[in-house]
Amino acid sequence: MKNYIVNTDNTYLFNNIYKDMDILCDKYNDLLSKKIIGKSVEGRNIFALKISTNKNSGYTDNKPALLLVGGIHAREDFSVMLVMKMIDYYCYYYNEEDDLDEYNVKKILDNCDIHFIPVANPDGLYIVRYGLEASSNYSVLKEMKIWGEDHTFWKANANGVDLNKNFDDGNWDIRLCIPGTDVPCSDRFKGFKPNSEPETIALINYCKSNNFYMMISYHCSGNCTFWADSGTHNLFNGLDEKIIDEFSSKFIYRKTKISQDPAIYGCGFENWFRKRIKRPAFCIELSPYVEGGRQHPDSMFNELVWKYAKHTGLFFGEKTVEIYNEINNDIEKYAALTK
Numbered sequence: 001m002k003n004y005i006v007n008t009d010n011t012y013l014f015n016n017i018y019k020d021m022d023i024l025c026d027k028y029n030d031l032l033s034k035k036i037i038g039k040s041v042e043g044r045n046i047f048a049l050k051i052s053t054n055k056n057s058g059y060t061d062n063k064p065a066l067l068l069v070g071g072i073h074a075r076e077d078f079s080v081m082l083v084m085k086m087i088d089y090y091c092y093y094y095n096e097e098d099d100l101d102e103y104n105v106k107k108i109l110d111n112c113d114i115h116f117i118p119v120a121n122p123d124g125l126y127i128v129r130y131g132l133e134a135s136s137n138y139s140v141l142k143e144m145k146i147w148g149e150d151h152t153f154w155k156a157n158a159n160g161v162d163l164n165k166n167f168d169d170g171n172w173d174i175r176l177c178i179p180g181t182d183v184p185c186s187d188r189f190k191g192f193k194p195n196s197e198p199e200t201i202a203l204i205n206y207c208k209s210n211n212f213y214m215m216i217s218y219h220c221s222g223n224c225t226f227w228a229d230s231g232t233h234n235l236f237n238g239l240d241e242k243i244i245d246e247f248s249s250k251f252i253y254r255k256t257k258i259s260q261d262p263a264i265y266g267c268g269f270e271n272w273f274r275k276r277i278k279r280p281a282f283c284i285e286l287s288p289y290v291e292g293g294r295q296h297p298d299s300m301f302n303e304l305v306w307k308y309a310k311h312t313g314l315f316f317g318e319k320t321v322e323i324y325n326e327i328n329n330d331i332e333k334y335a336a337l338t339k
């Protein structure tokens, strides 16, 4: 019988997520490690977990790495469940030296480190689970507008800032907040200045201190992928499109049009990553589209998300190695990607 740790049959309780991180790190201690990369507004740890087989593979420091991120938007907890479950499965299959369907897990992980930040916005997730009253910032939060029916629609961090509009990608001044979201609230406020939030800074510092060749940020909903923006698309000399074309031929996540207007797309984590790290980044919207920011019941994760997305980390691991080789074998062609 296959022995997995992460149970996604229903709501993945807050404490269980963190307990499972420890259990996984204990169980796979040769393979998986955990690090605190920063603290949230309310002082919660933000963790990154890393699968690295450096010990066995003979790679030196410049082994390429892939970053997978969940939970930037609080209510989109399918993304947290997916990232945690990928850690569980990928470690399991690596240890067993077994293929996960058509993916050779051992080969992929021996050639690419995969880093996971399962809960990028822990305070937000806490609010979604336990209500505004449970937040130590309640006296401030209770004055903020909730865009939606109740606290389960919360998307921001505990300062009422939408983290995926807070990154300094050069578009801060023109980034629009639609009327009503230009003050702290549950959804879409970009903050009072770029990079103002501790969660934003944690992600930025972590990206800058690792050898990431690609980043995937998981959200809900729409079953589509945002893969390029007009401000950075030309940098990549076709690399980004080659990857998205293959991805959308193998997975259900529809290729969107290139995001054209920085006043609309600017300051997202993926936009920042493309601009500042100069590597491709993809924002994947999991699960079928739902109106008004509503989420599917957690009990539907396995049938709506896992079934379709479980290989995505392995797919992008393969692509990370491919673009690492491609970029380094033709420095001239990819001169715009020199950091």
Ligand SMILES: [Zn+2]
Pocket: 073, 076, 219, 220
């Ligand atoms: Zn989102």
